[in-house]
Each structure stands twice: as structure tokens, then as C-alpha cells.
Amino acid sequence: MMPTPTATPGVDALWPLCLDITLHRRGELARLPWNANAPLAGDAAHGFSLRGVWDDAAVELFELIKPLLDRPREGAPWIIGQLGQSLDGYVATHNGDSHYVNGREVLVHLHRLRALCDAVIVGANTAALDDPQLTTRHVEGRHPVRVLIDPALRLTPTLRALSDRLAPTLLACDARRAAEAARRFGADQVLGVPALVDGEGRLNLRALVTELASRDLRVLFVEGGGVTVSRFIAQGCLDRLHLSIAPVVIGSGRPGLQIPRSAAMRDCLRPSGRVFRMGEDVLWDLDLRETGPRQNG
Ligand SMILES: NC(=O)c1ccc[n+]([C@@H]2O[C@H](COP(=O)([O-])OP(=O)(O)OC[C@H]3O[C@@H](n4cnc5c(N)ncnc54)[C@H](OP(=O)(O)O)[C@@H]3O)[C@@H](O)[C@H]2O)c1
Incomplete structure (x- = not known):
């Protein structure tokens, strides 16, 4: 029998991990409940990164919210x-x-x-x-x-x-x-x-x-x-x-x-x-x- 192809994880798999990070930052989770093979790695001090293969939507969401996920706990x-x-x-x-x-x-x-x-x-x-x-x-x-x-x-x-x-x-x-x-x-x-x-x-x-x-x-x-x-x-x-x-x-x-307002373009917020x-x-x-x-x- 042909093995069932494993679907590439997407936003539905990523989002609960993002919520774990948020709870951990708030001190409501003592540690992140993931093992060493988790598809997300890192910590707020060094920055989180995706591991392995994710679909495009998940990669895009992660890139967009990474600055927020990387907030330190006592920052x-x-x-x-x-x-x-x-x-x-x-x-x-x-x-x-x-x-x-x-x-x-x-x-x-x-x-x-x-x-x-x-x-x-x-x-x-x-x-x-x-x-x-x-x-x-x-x-x-x-x-x-x-x-x-x-x-x-x-x-x-x-x-x-x-x-x-x-x-x-x-x-x-x-x-x-x-x-x-x-x-x-x-x-x-x-x-x-x-x-x-x-x-x-x-x-x-x-x-x-x-x-x-x-x-x-x-x-x-x-x-x-x-x-x-x-x-x-x-x-x-x-x-x-x-x-x-x-x-x-x-x-x-x-x-x-x-x-x-600014008088000159060079003074504008960019x-x-x-x-x-x-x-x-x-x-x-x-x-x-x-x-x-x-x-x-
Ligand atoms: N598209 C979006 O992303 C988005 C997001 C949020 C809101 N909105 C829209 O933005 C509009 C509101 O924004 P905004 O810039 O006018 O104000 P705002 O930032 O929501 O509120 C700021 C100021 O509104 C003044 N204000 C005027 N009439 C008021 C009243 N009846 N009750 C309480 N405060 C009043 C107050 O100024 P003073 O006390 O200094 O007089 C208050 O400090 C709404 O139409 C809302 O639908 C759009």
C-alpha cells in the first residue's frame, strides 16, 4: 500500500504554538510545552524561528508576527x-x-x-x-x-x-x-x-x-x-x-x-x-x- 502523504503544516498548526509563546511571555506557562523536535525553535531572547517545511501561508504569518512573538517576558x-x-x-x-x-x-x-x-x-x-x-x-x-x-x-x-x-x-x-x-x-x-x-x-x-x-x-x-x-x-x-x-x-x-507636517520631503518620517x-x-x-x-x- 502507498504511504499516505503527510500534509505540509500550515496556519492551523502554527497558531496554537504562537498562543503558547504568548502565554509563556505572560508567565502563565512556566515553560514552552514543546519537545526538541518541535517545528518552532528558539526563545524570546534569541528570537523564534520555524523549523522544517511549512506551507506559504504559515511562513508568511510567522514572518509578520515574529516581532511580536520575540518580546521578552520582563521587557x-x-x-x-x-x-x-x-x-x-x-x-x-x-x-x-x-x-x-x-x-x-x-x-x-x-x-x-x-x-x-x-x-x-x-x-x-x-x-x-x-x-x-x-x-x-x-x-x-x-x-x-x-x-x-x-x-x-x-x-x-x-x-x-x-x-x-x-x-x-x-x-x-x-x-x-x-x-x-x-x-x-x-x-x-x-x-x-x-x-x-x-x-x-x-x-x-x-x-x-x-x-x-x-x-x-x-x-x-x-x-x-x-x-x-x-x-x-x-x-x-x-x-x-x-x-x-x-x-x-x-x-x-x-x-x-x-x-x-514637514516642509521638506527629506524631513518626513520614513x-x-x-x-x-x-x-x-x-x-x-x-x-x-x-x-x-x-x-x-
Ligand atoms: N479603519 C480602521 O482601521 C479604523 C480603526 C478604528 C476606528 N476607525 C474609525 O475611526 C473613526 C474614529 O477615529 P478618530 O480618529 O475620529 O478618533 P479616535 O482616535 O477613536 O478617538 C480620539 C478622539 O476622538 C474625539 N472625540 C470626538 N467625538 C467624540 C465623541 N462623541 N465621544 C468621544 N470622543 C470623541 C476625542 O477627542 P478630544 O477629547 O480630544 O476632543 C478623542 O480623544 C471612526 O469612524 C471609526 O469607525 C477606523
Whole structure:
């Protein structure tokens, strides 16, 4: 009898190993439960690598999320952002409809990022307009802690993330307004951040990141919207950005990145990046720690 050919392992085989790495980083697995012949090798200190033959989709997924898998257990906070935008640079229509800018592949990818990160962060406008659940329902993996940045306390307790109890949710506001927020949202759902808002009303995102780290939330995913992701970049708080560009033209919608302007092209932020196909969309994986003016000679 002919031996049955063994199928090349793919994403379904890789993903549970990625979740093991995440649990290990969080200290919830004392050691990685793999033997010496496991198809994934390494550790966060030296970097993980695939062993043996994997199908193309698994290799591509591994390459895309490797920077996240390689986070050390006790490392400094590390923050990845995402935006899904149109060809003309918008993340939603003018009245806030963003369902959906991108295709299904990007949606699944967002859920993967949620599963690999300790917390997912959104701005108040996204929370108010989209009422997102911020769960991992399209992939295997645990829901992250959900963080809604709402310094003006404009959100309502009936929003899904604040009422469904599917995962912990923290409404982040300045510590000076924490008591007021606790009366509206419940003390367990309020993160009062010392000096989150300065005298001129500007958000200090480093203060938020420090406060989350003190709760062991160190690998953070900033999911939107444009204002919030842009603020993280402008304050030097984002390590990486996944920018997914869809073949759609919105025309004068809600803007994506809004970075302080430069007069000359040579002064513009020019991060190093890699490109991945996601169905009809193109995902740019941008390393914001490696940026610099263009070297054109
Ligand atoms: N395509 C994507 O990847 C993606 C991802 C997420 C969200 N979105 C879309 O992005 C849009 C929201 O993004 P955004 O850039 O406008 O804001 P955002 O980043 O979600 O939130 C930031 C700011 O929104 C302001 N805001 C304005 N109206 C508000 C309200 N009614 N309640 C609470 N906050 C309010 C607040 O600014 P001040 O307090 O400073 O006034 C807040 O700090 C939505 O249309 C959403 O659908 C798209």
C-alpha cells in the first residue's frame, strides 16, 4: 500500500504554538510545552524561528508576527498600532462608517493581534461610533484587556465593551476624574492615570503606558482610530504600525495618520517597512524605531 502523504503544516498548526509563546511571555506557562523536535525553535531572547517545511501561508504569518512573538517576558512596554485605510488615506467615511474598509483577511489579522497582545486600546471616538467588542471571536485565543481612552468621560456605560463582561475593560481617564468615572462605570472598570492630561488638555500617552505596565500589561495593541494612532506616533510611543491599504476610494472621510507636517520631503518620517498581501489588501509592516530621512544620494 502507498504511504499516505503527510500534509505540509500550515496556519492551523502554527497558531496554537504562537498562543503558547504568548502565554509563556505572560508567565502563565512556566515553560514552552514543546519537545526538541518541535517545528518552532528558539526563545524570546534569541528570537523564534520555524523549523522544517511549512506551507506559504504559515511562513508568511510567522514572518509578520515574529516581532511580536520575540518580546521578552520582563521587557519594556512594546506597542503596535494598526490602521486600515483607503487608497486616499481615510479610515472611515465622513460620518464614521468603517465597516469595512478592509477585507476579511485583515479582520482576522486584527483578531490575531488582539490575541497576541496583553491589551487592546481604542480612542473614545472609535468606542462611541463603532461600539466594538474588541474580542478574539474570529480566532482561537484569549481576549485582551480592553482599554478605552476617554479623558472627557464622554462614553456611556451601555457600550458593549463596558457592559458585556466578556473580558476586563478599563476606561482610562486622568486620576483627577477617576472617582467621578467610578460612579458611572464601576470602580473595577476605571483606570485613573496620574497626569494623563496636562494643563493644556493634551494627553500624555507615556503616562498611560506606564500605568498599564504597572498592571503587567506590557504588549499593547492600539487599534484606532486615526487620532489615537497618530497621537501615539507623535509622542514616540509606537514601535510598529500595521497599515493595511484597501483598493477603495472613500473621498473626504475620517483621516488616518495625521502627523505634524514637514516642509521638506527629506524631513518626513520614513520608516523601514515590509509588505504583505492580505487578500485584496496590502499590509505595510512599519518599524517606527527605524526611521530616517531618505538616503537618495
Ligand atoms: N479603519 C480602521 O482601521 C479604523 C480603526 C478604528 C476606528 N476607525 C474609525 O475611526 C473613526 C474614529 O477615529 P478618530 O480618529 O475620529 O478618533 P479616535 O482616535 O477613536 O478617538 C480620539 C478622539 O476622538 C474625539 N472625540 C470626538 N467625538 C467624540 C465623541 N462623541 N465621544 C468621544 N470622543 C470623541 C476625542 O477627542 P478630544 O477629547 O480630544 O476632543 C478623542 O480623544 C471612526 O469612524 C471609526 O469607525 C477606523
